[in-house]
Amino acid sequence: MKSCVPSLLAVYLIGLASIALPAERPNILLIVSDDQGYQDLGLLGNGIRTPHLDRLAKEGTRLTNFYVAWPACTPSRAALLTGRYPQRNGIYDMIRNEAPDYGHRYTPEEYAVTFERIGGMDTREILIPEVLRQAGYVSGIYGKWDLGSLKRFLPTSRGFDDFYGFVNTGIDYYTHERYGVPSMMRNTSPTEADKGTYCTYLFEREAVRFLEEHAGKRPFFLYVPFNAPHNASNLDPRIRTTVQAPETYKKMYPPVDPEYRTVPRFRYAAPAQVVTREARRRDYRAAVTCMDASIGRLLRLLDEKGIADNTIVIFFSDNGGSGGADNGPLRGHKGQMWEGGIRVPCLVRWPAGGVPAGNVSDAFLTSLELLPSLASAAGIAPPEGVVLDGFDWWPTLRGEAPSPRREMFWKRRNHVAARVGKWKWVDMGKAGRGLFDLEADIGETRDLSQERPDVLAMVQKRLAEWEKAMAAAEPRGPFRDY
Numbered sequence: 001m002k003s004c005v006p007s008l009l010a011v012y013l014i015g016l017a018s019i020a021l022p023a024e025r026p027n028i029l030l031i032v033s034d035d036q037g038y039q040d041l042g043l044l045g046n047g048i049r050t051p052h053l054d055r056l057a058k059e060g061t062r063l064t065n066f067y068v069a070w071p072a073c074t075p076s077r078a079a080l081l082t083g084r085y086p087q088r089n090g091i092y093d094m095i096r097n098e099a100p101d102y103g104h105r106y107t108p109e110e111y112a113v114t115f116e117r118i119g120g121m122d123t124r125e126i127l128i129p130e131v132l133r134q135a136g137y138v139s140g141i142y143g144k145w146d147l148g149s150l151k152r153f154l155p156t157s158r159g160f161d162d163f164y165g166f167v168n169t170g171i172d173y174y175t176h177e178r179y180g181v182p183s184m185m186r187n188t189s190p191t192e193a194d195k196g197t198y199c200t201y202l203f204e205r206e207a208v209r210f211l212e213e214h215a216g217k218r219p220f221f222l223y224v225p226f227n228a229p230h231n232a233s234n235l236d237p238r239i240r241t242t243v244q245a246p247e248t249y250k251k252m253y254p255p256v257d258p259e260y261r262t263v264p265r266f267r268y269a270a271p272a273q274v275v276t277r278e279a280r281r282r283d284y285r286a287a288v289t290c291m292d293a294s295i296g297r298l299l300r301l302l303d304e305k306g307i308a309d310n311t312i313v314i315f316f317s318d319n320g321g322s323g324g325a326d327n328g329p330l331r332g333h334k335g336q337m338w339e340g341g342i343r344v345p346c347l348v349r350w351p352a353g354g355v356p357a358g359n360v361s362d363a364f365l366t367s368l369e370l371l372p373s374l375a376s377a378a379g380i381a382p383p384e385g386v387v388l389d390g391f392d393w394w395p396t397l398r399g400e401a402p403s404p405r406r407e408m409f410w411k412r413r414n415h416v417a418a419r420v421g422k423w424k425w426v427d428m429g430k431a432g433r434g435l436f437d438l439e440a441d442i443g444e445t446r447d448l449s450q451e452r453p454d455v456l457a458m459v460q461k462r463l464a465e466w467e468k469a470m471a472a473a474e475p476r477g478p479f480r481d482y
């Protein structure tokens with residue numbers, strides 16, 4: 001009789017779980033935009049049009065206190081897929097060649113041995129799709145990968161079953177080249193088959209194909225990291241300084257005149273024609289609205305397949321906005337440690353999982369929470385022996401518990417920021433520093449470091465302890481030696 005006890009207990013626990021969670025494993029649609037500002041959702045009223053993101057907000061919960069782990073592309077993406085700080089997973093800087101940004105053109109032979117081509121995320125890292133695979137999930141990624149272009153670093157070597165997208169950190173939306181280097185791939189093969197087509201349409205096309213193939217048949221993890229509204233990686237300053245968008249979407253915004261202005265010098269050109277501030281804002285908004293239309297099509301497809309109720313939809317930007325973006329009321333922009341670089345718009349919809357509709361939550365949450373939360377939703381344990389920096393956010397999103405997060409730390413070369421409770425310390429050297437009370441001063445306007453030396457010492461102590469913990473973590477490539 002005694003041997004029956006564990007199995008009876010197991011049956012009992014399974015019974016309990018089915019009361020708390022939907023009987024079927026939820027599908028997951030993770031949408032990440034590129035450099036979208038904190039204020040750039042139509043529902044917030046600054047004039048940008050995002051009817052489908054607004055719908056997501058209405059049907060789910062909007063997070064106003066959500067952070068990414070780094071103020072720019074590559075490390076932010078590595079952190080969200082691993083659930084680990086950039087300093088722990090090894091991707092704590094960009095995988096890119098700087099020279100093309102200043103006009104240098106690599107020959108194919110020269111390019112083949114540069115860091116942008118050979119760099120990638122340490123293959124010991126475990127990513128979300130690899131975790132979900134244990135629970136029978138099929139995973140696809142359509143869009144920006146940004147974590148290495150050699151076969152061993154590509155999505156299909158990291159847990160994804162299918163990949164179509166670009167491997168560099170930015171491209172021209174039509175040629176799919178980064179400063180003349182072709183970047184689009186299907187699984188492990190470079191492809192130029194779709195050259196000339198606006199890339200947002202391509203990522204939508206591939207995501208639709210994935211949904212048509214798998215929706216309703218087995219649980220899926222669909223990751224759609226759009227290129228929009230990142231600046232175009234084209235050497236022509238008139239294109240380089242803006243975001244490419246289809247004319248149809250540009251026409252949805254007031255006309256701009258003039259389109260261009262001449263500046264005495266611009267990186268690799270002197271003098272150069274660049275877009276005007278007004279044109280840049282219009283183009284940025286048009287690219288967001290075009291992306292929003294693609295998101296709308298994916299949401300409609302979930303409806304048509306009858307799976308919207310038990311599909312987790314998560315949307316956020318990989319870092320703060322720049323150029324034509326609106327980060328208000330936050331200070332700063334992409335690349336900086338101010339809130340405008342790291343606090344981003346985030347929407348979560350999961351009706352069957354009890355995430356309330358139309359809710360606005362100021363719970364302190366981050367992209368590091370994704371991996372443990374998605375594992376939990378799929379009914380599986382996070383990977384054993386891996387130190388994670390986040391936690392299961394569902395009790396918080398359901399309103400059952402406050403967020404367990406008390407702290408978050410950011411480091412980009414010699415720039416650091418630490419948030420402990422409501423306090424945030426920013427140190428970007430000559431570019432700015434200060435201690436801020438985010439509850440009273442979300443715009444980081446009033447430096448309290450002189451008034452509150454006690455708080456400053458407390459936050460700096462926690463930052464020093466975090467830096468020590470990161471230095472003591474098992475080293476990961478490509479930047480750290482081991």
Ligand SMILES: [Ca+2]
Nearest residue numbers: 034035073318
């Ligand atoms: Ca970005």
